Amino acid sequence: MIDFGKGLVISIGKMNNFLNVHDVKDIGALVKEALKCKHNPRADHDLGQHKTLGLIFMNPSLRTRLSTQKAGLNLGMDVMVMNFSGEGWALETEEGVIMNGDKAEHIKEAAAVVGAYCDIIGLRSFPSLKDRELDYSDHVINAFVKFAGVPIVNLESATVHPCQSLTDIITIEETKQVAKPKVVLTWAPHPRALPQSVGNSFAEWINKTDYEFVIANPEGYDLSQEFTRNAKVVHNPDVAYEGADYIYAKNWSSYEHYGQILCQDENWMVDERKMKLTNDAKFMHCLPVRRNVVVSDGVIDNDSSIVIQEAANREFAVQAVLKTILSNG
Ligand code: SN0
Numbered sequence: 249m250i251d252f253g254k255g256l257v258i259s260i261g262k263m264n265n266f267l268n269v270h271d272v273k274d275i276g277a278l279v280k281e282a283l284k285c286k287h288n289p290r291a292d293h294d295l296g297q298h299k300t301l302g303l304i305f306m307n308p309s310l311r312t313r314l315s316t317q318k319a320g321l322n323l324g325m326d327v328m329v330m331n332f333s334g335e336g337w338a339l340e341t342e343e344g345v346i347m348n349g350d351k352a353e354h355i356k357e358a359a360a361v362v363g364a365y366c367d368i369i370g371l372r373s374f375p376s377l378k379d380r381e382l383d384y385s386d387h388v389i390n391a392f393v394k395f396a397g398v399p400i401v402n403l404e405s406a407t408v409h410p411c412q413s414l415t416d417i418i419t420i421e422e423t424k425q426v427a428k429p430k431v432v433l434t435w436a437p438h439p440r441a442l443p444q445s446v447g448n449s450f451a452e453w454i455n456k457t458d459y460e461f462v463i464a465n466p467e468g469y470d471l472s473q474e475f476t477r478n479a480k481v482v483h484n485p486d487v488a489y490e491g492a493d494y495i496y497a498k499n500w501s502s503y504e505h506y507g508q509i510l511c512q513d514e515n516w517m518v519d520e521r522k523m524k525l526t527n528d529a530k531f532m533h534c535l536p537v538r539r540n541v542v543v544s545d546g547v548i549d550n551d552s553s554i555v556i557q558e559a560a561n562r563e564f565a566v567q568a569v570l571k572t573i574l575s576n577g
Pocket of ligand 1: 440
């Protein structure tokens, strides 16, 4: 294990914002840092003293909210959490609008004000799933980057969920039985239209590893190539499951037919039959998960399911990110 000590910034590289994989210079070093945090969570309790972490949620959260709050507390930070949806003023995000409708506050002021109270801001803001171009400009988180004046940590934006993807790599590194496991990202059915963020982000991060990577989804559900790059994409789940070491399930709505639900075929649910095709694969999901829609009880309740370990690792993934940002000076 590398001894990071005071050399954290040198090892991992300076990090001003954590918006996506491109903000990480050395994923391996960040994974090691997270495992170091897991080994001794309170070791850096002095680092965040008298620093305030503000967590802003435009959408619901369980793991992200509690793990990020816990990570901030582990680092000695003061943590404030606010749900904007329902509790905050309705925000206008467009430029140059005459604000005589329902929206009381512009994101320019809101971001700047939160930035005035905080040293680091974590932000969650899902896509509309109505306007692809606007969603994929990630305009809400980018407005915070522009107007808050402090480092921003992405707690799931319209396009990516980097805290989850970092966690997923940590969890694979902890559990893998072979050096280069076969990792399958499989689409699964869902009654609601969900963002592509978790799938996009998982693809973008796994593409940076030397794992064998296959994405399985029905026709019409291919993710944007901006994130999948050269990853192998198959439209038959049985082909993908063959010999897999990890089955990572996630639903997303169509990118091509933006935001639509095109398929509810239960053959795409992760079940015992398909898991038998794998190399005794571990089952992963970011949670929350719809039992017997996305994954059968038999799979998620089996020992090969590592969803709780995965969720627990969220704390240490984001702690490594916060620690790196705090160590910038
Ligand atoms: C979110 C998503 O991006 O898919 C957050 C995952 C970390 N998931 C949901 O919104 C699930 C909602 C549901 O109704 O199951």
